[in-house]
Amino acid sequence: MITITNHKGNGIFYKFVPKYSNTNFIKMRKLFLFLSLGIFLFSCKEAKKETKPSPYQSLADQYAEFPLTTDLNQLTENEKKMLPLLIEVADIMEDIFWQNAYGDKSTLMAQFAQDSAALKYLSINYGPWDRLNDNKPFIDGAGAKPLGANFYPADMTKEEFDSLDDPRKTDWYSVIRRDAAGKLIVLSFHEAYPEQVAKASKLLEEAAELAEDPGLKNYLALRSKALLDDDYLASDLAWMDMQNNTLDFVVGPIETYEDQLYGYKASHSGQILVKDKEWSKRLSEYAQYLPKLQENLPVPAKYKKEKANANPDMNAYDVIYYAGDCNAGSKNIAINLPNDPRVHAAKGSRKLQLKNSMQAKFEKMVVPISKLLITPDQQKHINFDAFFENVMFHEVAHGLGIKYTLNGKQDVRSALQNYYTSIEEGKADILGLFCVTKLAEWGVLENKDLMDNYVTFIAGIFRSVRFGAASAHGKANMMQFAHFMESGAISKDETTGYYTVDFEKMKKDIEVIAGEYITIEGDGDIQKATQLVAEKGIVPPTLQKDLDRIAEANIPKDIFFKQGTKVLGL
Secondary structure, three states: OEEEEOOOOOEEEEOOOOOOOHHHHHHHHHHHHHHHHHHHHHHHHHHHHHHOOOOOHHHHOOEEEEEOOOOHHHOOHHHHHHHHHHHHHHHHHHHHHHHHHOOOOHHHHHOOOOOHHHHHHHHHHOOOEEOOOOOEEOOOOOOOOOOOOOOOOOOOOHHHHHHOOOHHHHOOOEEEEEOOOOOEEEEEHHHHOHHHHHHHHHHHHHHHHHOOOHHHHHHHHHHHHHHHHOOOHHHHHHHHHOOOOOEEEEEEEOOOOOOOOOOOOOOEEEEEEEEEHHHHHHHHHHHHHHHHHHHOOOOOHHHHOOOOOOOOOEEEEEEEEEEEHHHOOOOOOEEEEOOOHHHHHHHOOEEEEEHHHHHHHHHHHHHHHHHHHEOHHHHHHOOHHHHHHHHHHHHHHHOOOOOEOOOOOOEHHHHHHHHHHHHHHHHHHHHHHHHHHHHHHOOOOOOOOHHHHHHHHHHHHHHHHHHOOOOHHHHHHHHHHHHHHHHOOEEEOOOOOOEEEOHHHHHHHHHHHHHHHHHHHHHOOHHHHHHHHHHHOOOOHHHHHHHHHHHHOOOOOEEEEEOOHHHHOO
């Protein structure tokens, strides 16, 4: 018996009767060598095939992995039991968001079943369009992404939409489809996704039964009902009333960023949060200053006549699960909700700072970018506290300014249509710096060096402008960059490639830009909004060179999460 073994350990056996003639020996040696060579070549070919890199690996590597964990000991046993239920609901929101953004994903994902990098990048982007590269397709043959995502028929014209006689067509919680005759019809979300919302509703009921905090129990019960009829007002108001809960859940159709055709349609999302009570204490004192900040906005009185509520809920959280819209492309690091202007008028809004995600982005992106682009003399001003404050007051600033136009009482979101999100995010950025500046001047922020906030903000622009023109936040930051460069608030040394912040010019520019954005919103001036986004919401050549430098330095564009029950240790 002769045994021939390849280097994968597979044994091949040949049995023969030994004959010791030279001829037979030579023949047998040749056979042995031939078989060995064949097995070696076959094995090497397989090994080569297995190690062939994915063409999508470099794209997937743009996102740095980050585990979502927190100390679950601060939760009660019932709250721990709720987590698997909430995760399951969030996963349903994930499935519906795929429908919002792309459609049926099964065929798309099946094409790349053997390519883990491609699957990862498709999952990050919820489709074949790169959210951090102006929604350009990264899959051959994908074509351009529809501006209306999958909320509208791809072949729908604006004339068709305008002539559709259904008041629900502009409703946030609906999609537009064609009937059997090809005519446009409106379907509320619970009609478009009946099985998914029914299951999610039942799971929320089960979670509500386990909830011990009265506010959380009421919210989950009302949110469960809202999924079945798409009337979210009562549950939004209940969410505003939660004050003492440790566990929180932001779930349902929420933001309208995905609809870049009109900005009407809300996308499904799910985020599970655990309150950081120590950090939250540091934030609660600022809430009382919201009315005073509103009164001191740098605009004429008519643009600040709306009242800002002194909302006590300005808290910090560890986020432990992302799903759906909030997980698409660049991850959110703070939340200002609800979006319903009726809720704002009645109770204001809640500002949730996602501390662990924020820390991850600061360390993995802001710090290395600042070392590359900020003049060494000013790098000392880059710190996490300033980054945290900038993000926090960005969310505070969403509640400042004006929600209804001065003429006609139309809400600003409807008046500015698809330009609303870019203008609103730009307003929040600038007013956030305005808030920090004023609170420092009033002595509320003690021992504050505003240069920390200004320089850190500029470093943050280089982080978020990488989101590209497909992102409302990216457009907003490009507009701000253009403003600051034009005014001289920031300048670039072409020899060194470093940027320098001029304190006095930036302080002045903050008020000028803030006034411009608030006025656009108050006037409902869609023409001016269109012009501003078109002229300044773009990446100029000098900025593109800097973004190329960041890319060449292999600084991550964003983060993706390792998450779920196993990561949490459940």
